[in-house]
Amino acid sequence: MSTAELFRDDAGWTVDWRELALCKAQTSLFFGPKAERPEARARREAKALRLCQVCPVRVPCQEFARSNREYGLWGGENEEDRHHAGFTVTAAVGVRSTRRDADTTR
Numbered sequence: 723m724s725t726a727e728l729f730r731d732d733a734g735w736t737v738d739w740r741e742l743a744l745c746k747a748q749t750s751l752f753f754g755p756k757a758e759r760p761e762a763r764a765r766r767e768a769k770a771l772r773l774c775q776v777c778p779v780r781v782p783c784q785e786f787a788r789s790n791r792e793y794g795l796w797g798g799e800n801e802e803d804r805h806h807a808g809f810t811v812t813a814a815v816g817v818r819s820t821r822r823d824a825d826t827t828r
């Protein structure tokens with residue numbers, strides 16, 4: 723665990739910031755399904771953002787997602803927000819693989 727993953731809580735304890743995450747067990751709220759419609763994504767992300775706004779580890783969460791080029795909503799930011807902040811994900815969201823060995827039977 724790197725020092726960037728540690729966080730000092732209100733009582734002064736140093737903990738992994740993920741232990742204090744308010745979004746535990748709510749993966750579907752922070753990572754959308756394949757082919758999610760824009761309106762559904764906006765509704766889902768609005769709910770997730772309300773949780774992020776009151777989360778005690780928003781800053782380390784946001785820093786983690788930016789430095790690891792994560793997908794999904796982290797620390798109140800989605801991929802587009804991180805892109806505008808200069809932390810672009812490796813592959814754009816919604817772009818199909820162009821690899822020749824990609825499964826084409828779907």
Ligand code: SF4
Binds near residue numbers: 743745746777783798
């Ligand atoms: S800031 Fe948001 S995404 Fe990050 S741990 Fe808190 S609730 Fe989860």
